[in-house]
Amino acid sequence: MEDLAQRYDVLVVGGGNAALCAAISARRAGASVLVVEAAPKFYRGGNTRHTRNMRCAHDTATGFLTGPYTEAEFWDDLLRVTEGETDESLARFMIRESSALLGWIAAQGVRFQPSLGGTLSLGRTNSFFLGGGRAMLNALYRTAAALGVAVVYDAEVIDLAITAGRFEAATIRQPTGLRQVGAGSLIAAAGGFEANLDWLRQSWGPAADNFLIRGSPYNRGTVLRLLLERGAEPVGDARQCHAVAIDARAPKFDGGIITRLDCVVFGIVVNARAERFYDEGEEIWPKRYAIWGRLVAAQPDQIAYIVFDAAAASLFMPSLFPPVEAGSIAELAAKLGLDTAALEHTVERFNAAVRPGRFDPTALDDCRTEGLTPAKSHWARRIETAPFYAYPVRPGITFTYLGTRVDSSARILMTNGGPAANIYAAGEIMAGNVLGRGYAAGIGMTIGGVFGRIAGREAAQHVRD
Numbered sequence: 001m002e003d004l005a006q007r008y009d010v011l012v013v014g015g016g017n018a019a020l021c022a023a024i025s026a027r028r029a030g031a032s033v034l035v036v037e038a039a040p041k042f043y044r045g046g047n048t049r050h051t052r053n054m055r056c057a058h059d060t061a062t063g064f065l066t067g068p069y070t071e072a073e074f075w076d077d078l079l080r081v082t083e084g085e086t087d088e089s090l091a092r093f094m095i096r097e098s099s100a101l102l103g104w105i106a107a108q109g110v111r112f113q114p115s116l117g118g119t120l121s122l123g124r125t126n127s128f129f130l131g132g133g134r135a136m137l138n139a140l141y142r143t144a145a146a147l148g149v150a151v152v153y154d155a156e157v158i159d160l161a162i163t164a165g166r167f168e169a170a171t172i173r174q175p176t177g178l179r180q181v182g183a184g185s186l187i188a189a190a191g192g193f194e195a196n197l198d199w200l201r202q203s204w205g206p207a208a209d210n211f212l213i214r215g216s217p218y219n220r221g222t223v224l225r226l227l228l229e230r231g232a233e234p235v236g237d238a239r240q241c242h243a244v245a246i247d248a249r250a251p252k253f254d255g256g257i258i259t260r261l262d263c264v265v266f267g268i269v270v271n272a273r274a275e276r277f278y279d280e281g282e283e284i285w286p287k288r289y290a291i292w293g294r295l296v297a298a299q300p301d302q303i304a305y306i307v308f309d310a311a312a313a314s315l316f317m318p319s320l321f322p323p324v325e326a327g328s329i330a331e332l333a334a335k336l337g338l339d340t341a342a343l344e345h346t347v348e349r350f351n352a353a354v355r356p357g358r359f360d361p362t363a364l365d366d367c368r369t370e371g372l373t374p375a376k377s378h379w380a381r382r383i384e385t386a387p388f389y390a391y392p393v394r395p396g397i398t399f400t401y402l403g404t405r406v407d408s409s410a411r412i413l414m415t416n417g418g419p420a421a422n423i424y425a426a427g428e429i430m431a432g433n434v435l436g437r438g439y440a441a442g443i444g445m446t447i448g449g450v451f452g453r454i455a456g457r458e459a460a461q462h463v464r465d
């Protein structure tokens with residue numbers, strides 16, 4: 001049993017990648033560290049439990065990466081997916097720091113494996129965790145325990161005592177009651193507010209009721225709200241988030257990676273009126289998969305359907321639920337509850353617009369449509385080989401981008417224009433500094449790892465000073 005009456009040098013709020021990187025970093029710098037995780041032990045780790053990889057700059061191929069991924073290329077990818085909505089100085093700093101992250105993460109016991117296949121195309125840019133996110137977390141927790149980091153579960157921070165930008169104590173709610181915990185510095189790594197449905201409705205209105213939350217039900221944004229109420233400078237837009245199209249049959253919370261659908265590029269996507277509404281082949285999937293949640297959110301009743309045929313059925317990793325199957329487009333429409341004539345018309349128009357080319361599922365190929373709005377720029381093939389399939393999809397929210405502004409020391413900036421005295425942030429709670437909009441696979445873990453490591457080091461240094 002951890003002693004909460006003890007005053008620790010560093011208090012880390014959260015239990016995922018960013019929190020554990022911060023805790024380990026602070027402990028290795030000589031600080032005493034307490035981690036408080038709102039979830040029970042079995043569900044520890046927030047959204048990290050559902051991750052698979054992280055994106056870091058590297059100069060050469062490695063045992064698990066097929067080639068170099070330069071800082072310049074990383075920056076170009078980030079710039080394109082955010083459309084310039086990023087703090088360039090901080091983003092470039094993160095990219096530079098990411099080059100040392102893989103080695104540091106490995107030194108904490110995390111192991112890697114070759115890239116997964118399918119539509120991901122990440123073998124050169126992203127490092128995959130052996131066993132996935134939960135195995136990665138378990139390695140970090142083992143290292144933290146060996147170093148003497150104290151961890152408390154079922155411990156939700158419900159209040160923060162902050163005076164003139166200086167953290168003094170946190171009020172923690174446990175099953176046994178409330179406790180006051182003081183510390184020399186605070187690291188906020190408690191995620192966004194995506195599991196707070198009331199907060200989502202404030203930004204999205206009634207449409208939020210049809211959203212599914214891919215990640216932890218414990219990411220309710222309590223710590224974020226407390227920090228903003230106590231003078232932390234906000235960054236980002238409450239309506240911007242990492243949102244992908246996930247199976248509409250997924251649970252409301254915690255469906256994770258196995259409910260994500262990676263087959264959009266190999267078919268067409270229609271709304272409840274059986275109409276296409278966006279270019280399914282605009283770009284390779286890792287650079288576009290995170291726009292589809294917002295696209296579906298803008299459709300009637302926040303529902304859409306990915307339609308494909310037997311020729312595409314083996315080209316992507318299957319998800320948790322099997323697709324709806326039918327012997328004809330008309331039968332498929334009936335099973336989906338769509339207007340039969342409308343879906344048949346949409347498929348016929350698409351098929352007529354397809355221009356032949358050299359199909360390549362691993363690269364931007366020359367299979368496209370002509371004279372069709374919206375176009376399909378790549379991987380366009382006629383949907384004509386029975387059986388026909390469809391997945392119903394809804395917006396799956398992973399994490400939100402509204403957060404706290406930080407500097408390159410991971411220190412929170414206050415609305416009075418100066419930095420907080422002893423308050424730091426890492427992970428999703430500050431990701432909006434880098435991700436103003438858009439996403440590319442693996443960046444969330446990079447943000448958490450880079451700024452977690454820095455926050456731990458800086459928080460420990462503050463206590464020493």
